[in-house]
Amino acid sequence: MRPKSIAVIIVAAGRGERASAGGSSEPKQYRPIAGVPMLARTTRAFLAVPDVTHVVTVIHADHAQRPAALGLSDARLMEPVTGGETRQASVLAGLQALAPLRPDLVLIQDAARPFVTPKVIGDVIEALKHNDGALPALPITDTIKRSADGQQVTTTEDRNQLFAAQTPQGFRFGQIFSAHMRASTIRRQFTDDAEIAEWAGLQVALVPGDRNNIKLTHPEDFARGERIISGDQAMETRVGTGFDVHPFEPGNAVWLGGVRIPHDKKLKGHSDADVALHALTDAILGAIGEGDIGVHFPPSDMQWRGAASTVFLKHAGGLVAKAGGRIVNLDVTIVCEAPRIAAHVPAMQAVIGETLGIATTRIAVKATTSEQLGFTGREEGIVAMASASIEMPRGD
Known part of the structure; x- marks a missing residue:
């Protein structure tokens, strides 16, 4: 069963001083990487996941004005909150x-890990179906030595049982909130957060991490x-096209682009027939x-009878995210004599953008007539054509 809401906490409340040795006085979470501030990159990684419903950033008290300068705009973004003296207090x-x-569910993410992928995020969410908590981790490949004084080797650890933890770390909200509240009362x-969950007796699962999901701490990390x-050339652009047609039948409105438009007919189909x-x-x-x-x-499956077509669109967007891709732009052309579409285009862009978690500037919706020719010209139905440009990891 899919969760109804998934919130994300992005922890950005530190001063980021260790990353300043390279001559930059900018706090690391606001320092640009290839021209984009780190915190903006991290936040966008989660806004690109359609299942995420809320994102809250925890910031330092001295940085109250900085988040607004990142240029992020999404209805799922909450007002930033001020963190505490420790990461634990900030979470x-x-x-x-x-x-x-x-x-x-809640996913807790370090702002300093801007290269988290949709696959890692999706794997954590998936693991929470059967576990109280989950975190991405990588197996340790180096031989690990333990030393009591930092000079002499005491013992060699079994690296087969050792893993390096990453974020996001995901939990069922009520359980981790309760655990954090209890943890705040002890010295x-x-x-x-996984350690708090373990201390509270919660079951925490491991999912595969990503080698590029690094934490930027020191100047060399940047x-x-x-x-x-710059090595992101392993991505490639793919283009897909779509075509659909639905006839009219008696009714009083049509669904187009996720928007209900009053009309003297409706479109016939198994779902809402949003062509x-x-x-x-x-x-x-x-x-x-x-x-x-x-x-x-x-269409033979009755559970989709009368279903809103945004369900179908969100599923397709989720498949893109799960594969580590991103939607670059979408273009839809609607062919009909009536109803008139132009006034409804902004609303259609908003619905599509919200459903897929992308900016409306990446979405084009156009309408035209067939000059009274053919079945659309006789107002017997509506045709729609679409194209999608997707950036995907190179498969070869």
Whole structure:
């Protein structure tokens, strides 16, 4: 069963002083990497995941004006909250800000890990179906020595049992909030949220981490971050197209682009017959080689009878994110004599953007007539054509 709400806490409340040795006085979370501030990159990584419903950033008291300068705009972004003197206190501040919303799940992310991928995020969410908590981790490949004084080797650890933890660390909200509240009453500082969960008796699972999901702490880390971005040529652009047509039948409104438009007819179909979103869904699925809408939502399946087509579109967007891709731009053309579409285009862009978690500037919706020719000209139905440009990891 899919969670109804997934909140994200991005911990950015430190001063970032260790990263300043390279001559930059900018706090590391606001320092640009290839021209984009680190915190903006980290936040966008989560806003690109359609299942994420809320994002709250925990910031330092001295940085109150900085988040607004990042240029981020998304209805899921909450007002930043002020953190505490420790990371543990800052996470608790984020949890308290989310408490009135009572999300099902919460992902806790270090702002200093801007290269987290949709796959890592998705794997953590998936693991929470069967576990109280989950975190990405990488197996330790170096031989690990323990020393009591830093000079002589005491013992050699079994590296087969050792893993390096990353973020996001995900939990069921109520459980981790309760654990953090209890932990705040004892005189002990925990190294991460998974340790608090373990201390509270919660079951925490490991999922595969990512080698590029590094934490930027020292000046040399930023140089590596630049190399990660410049080496992003392993991505390729794919294009998919979609086409759909639905006839009219008696009714009083049509659904187009996720918007209900009053009309003297409605479109006939198994779902809400939103011809525009059907074409767009097929374009996205085509770009990633995942068949068409009928493969994923067969018209013979009665659970989709009358379903809102935003469900289909969100599913296609989720497949893109799970594969580590991103939607570059979408283009939809609607062909009909009536109803008139132009006045509804901004609303359609808003619905599509919200459903897929992308900016409306990446979405084009156009309408035209067929000059009274053919079945559309006789007002017997509506045609929609769409194209989708998707950036995906190179598969070869």
